[in-house]
Amino acid sequence: QQQVKQSPQSLIVQKGGISIINCAYENTAFDYFPWYQQFPGKGPALLIAIRPDVSEKKEGRFTISFNKSAKQFSLHIMDSQPGDSATYFCAVHSPYNNNDMRFGAGTRLTVKP
Amino acid sequence: DGGITQSPKYLFRKEGQNVTLSCEQNLNHDAMYWYRQDPGQGLRLIYYSQIVNDFQKGDIAEGYSVSREKKESFPLTVTSAQKNPTAFYLCASRSPQNTEAFFGQGTRLTVV
Numbered sequence: 001q002q003q004v005k006q007s008p009q010s011l012i013v014q015k016g017g018i019s020i021i022n023c024a025y026e027n028t029a030f031d032y033f034p035w036y037q038q039f040p041g042k043g044p045a046l047l048i049a050i051r052p053d054v055s056e057k058k059e060g061r062f063t064i065s066f067n068k069s070a071k072q073f074s075l076h077i078m079d080s081q082p083g084d085s086a087t088y089f090c091a092v093h094s095p096y097n098n099n100d101m102r103f104g105a106g107t108r109l110t111v112k113p
Numbered sequence: 114d115g116g117i118t119q120s121p122k123y124l125f126r127k128e129g130q131n132v133t134l135s136c137e138q139n140l141n142h143d144a145m146y147w148y149r150q151d152p153g154q155g156l157r158l159i160y161y162s163q164i165v166n167d168f169q170k171g172d173i174a175e176g177y178s179v180s181r182e183k184k185e186s187f188p189l190t191v192t193s194a195q196k197n198p199t200a201f202y203l204c205a206s207r208s209p210q211n212t213e214a215f216f217g218q219g220t221r222l223t224v225v
Contacts, residue, residue, distance in 0.1 A: 006155070009153065032212065034213065034214075036214075036216075041218075041219070042218060042219070043119075043203055043205075043216030043217050043218050043219050044156075044203070044216050045216065046213045046214070049212070049213070089155060089156060091214075093207075093214075100146075100158065100161050100169070100171070101146060101158070101161075101205075101207070101214060102158065103148070103155050103156040104155055105153065105154060105155035106153075106155040106156075
C-alpha cells in the first residue's frame, strides 16, 4: 500500500528559482518527517527533517512546511542551484508501527544554469 | 570512520542463481533496512530488523530472505524465486532515538 504520495515526479527550475516538492501521508501515527537527497549512483542522505509539533523548519536555503491537519508536508528550496540537481525523497517514520520507514516515489529535480 | 558499507557495488546474476548482498554498519544502530529502488518507483521496503535475530517483511519481501545474526550485519539474499531482480538495492540503519537513517552506497544487481 502507498502510505506516502509525493509530487511532482520531476521538476525543472531555473537557477535562482524556488523548487517546491510536496508529500501527503495517511497514517497519523507517523512522528518524524525527513527529506532525503540522492545523487546518481549514491545512497540517499538526510537533508532536513521536522517533527509534527512545529509547522516550519528552515536550514539555509531549505525549508520544510508541515500541515498536520491536512497530513501534508513540503520541501522548499530557495535560490536553487545546479548543484541541487538530484532526486529528493520524502519519508515518514513511525515508532509504533514496528519502527519501519516509508518513502515517497521521489522527485527528480533539475536546476538549469 | 563510522558508516554503513554495502558490497559489492555491482553484481551480476545468472537466471536461477541465488546471490547475497552484504550490509555492515559500525554505527551501533539497532534497526536495519533493505530497500529496492527502481526508476520512477522510489524506495520500496523489502525487509527490516529492529534487533538481532528478529526481522519483519516489508512491502515486497517475496523472493528475498534476510538474516540478523549480528547487530552489525544484515545480509540480503535474492533467491531464484525473485522473477525480476534487476534493480539498485539500498541498505540503511537507524538510531534508537528514531531519527536520521543512514544509507549505504548501494548494490546494483543485474540478471544476465
